[in-house]
Amino acid sequence: MSAPAPQPLVTLDDYRTAARGLVEPSAWDYIDGGSGDETTLHESEAAYRRHRLRPRVLVDVSRCDTRTTLLGSTVQLPVGIAPMAFHGLVTPEAELACVRAAGEAGALMVVSTFSGTPLEDLARAAGGPLWMQLYVFRHRPTTETLVRRAEAAGYRALVVTVDTPRMARRPRDLRNGFRLPPGVTPANFGSEISAGLHAGTAGASALGTHAERHHDAAFTWDDLAWLRSLTSLPIVLKGVLTAEDADRAAALGVEAIVVSNHGGRQLDGAVTALEALPEVVAATAGRCEVLVDGGIRRGTDVLVALALGARAVLVGRPVLWGMAVDGADGAREVLSVLGAELENALALCGRPDLASVDADLLRAPQHTTPATPHHF
Template structure:
């Protein structure tokens, strides 16, 4: 006699991948919070295309290769990491879980992944560093009041961050219509913990009809920051500089020539210029232009281990994931974020084995076939969870 099974109503959720966690997170979060995280700018064309770009590539497996052990270890800026996936900088993790960035950085440490903490974290950067057990970089927005930026640099050095990631695709914040319709504001108990409210009274709750980040950017981001100003930033620190938001060979070539240590090919999660080239499609030209002068990473649209494999085949040193980590955090705190990252690592190892590429240095463009067919039609629900 077989044992009775749980009914559909009482059976625990079986969450196996980022899409599962996204679906569960959407059911738990208030709609304005979900929209703030899931949404993009304008018509969200780039948001969708960042994901669809991965589906336009197919894999060409090689047979009869010894894949009894697949090694995912690599280095980033000369430091070892256990596998080539990291957490992209995202603001306000406490929107989805009270442990916030402390939980996500611990999750990264558990699986040996890089964390890039945001200027707009909801936990102070020093506390994030105190909880870190793996590589840790700090993302910077350059502010009009340069002393604000300089102070963040000094704090990052003192706390033990290993690199600074300068976001270069936000001279102004793009219109994010979901936030505008929702009149998104931070809840009273959440604030940008790294910034001094004295510089911006009322910052923490934003202004009517605009998001907090958009309101702050309009007042404080330095839209006049140029290549020439990188020398000023370089003069503040010996930490390696990484530029985030590079999508062209021209900018990659110039950055590499100025001694930048790394580049992140990124569309800001589809939240800045709508209609921009998808990050994965921009990746090959950035890699070619940078050559071996700096590490190139990519973010946007990564949901499976096979996506990681495709990005590596196109020349990325590593990939960054954002929303999936927040979905895991929303559902089950540190354990959920850990599970999302662990699933990506397991899937990458599986994909390496099934394609006959047991080492990262064996992953090359010949692994890929560019499909002539467009990605399958996505329903609105599919787009929400992508």
């Protein structure tokens, strides 16, 4: 008797299940895990389940338009790819697979400082807009060089990660003594920056040790003027979770904010990005664009975020799942699933385009039992 045909992968959870057995276990824990008890990690996804949609009927939804603009660039979906380091952990094509998928889907990609492919190579392969994620290093000339390279290569914005003055304790990585495998390295830097990333120590994370050595924990609001002096690119702050910080960012002329808790990988116990989104949107009062990431697993999740005021969402882990399964094609299919689910949800809610999505689409969040932390 022949073996049954494999079931098609039709949801993001299907891709996660398929990807888990294809990624080396310590790399999987690095990608899948969070900080502390992983409470914020799991609550970030659960937060979307607490919202209910209020569909309207007898609306012409024979065509639903998912296009929008992000800092002036037209995209086909309000779904972009979040910055993630070291795509080579899941596919030999590394970031080139991801940039191909983004271009084919007409989606934004945010390239990580710690890409395993040079930022110029990704720019040449891009079929859509690229933003450059930036960590500020203690050695400021390293940061300056990266900024100037990104602008020269055609990146359209700088995304400054502001929630990582130091890396949080991530128990899975500590237990595994996580380090980068041979052949996976930050391609945008020489040995002076990449040194130590391949050296494992029991009870320590090579990436955590590296961040403590190189990230500039003294970088403050006052230093944004210095960053502005280096480039004409729009500046985006990623990692804002409060109205106070959002108001200050907008007052300083920051062009966009990504509401984010770093995928549950930094401060465990922090609010979820979705919970923080309404106060950030209210505080910015239209002075800058607001995006959100973390916990998005369905097209209806995208719709909830848009109804709460986000201009777009960024997704991270699901794209890596797709690449683990089928390289660039898998990443593109993950984006396609989210796009199809979003378009279907728009139709069923009586919203023919993104401009018609507003807070009236939602009921007040429903109280549910908090997500149970997973202990490993």
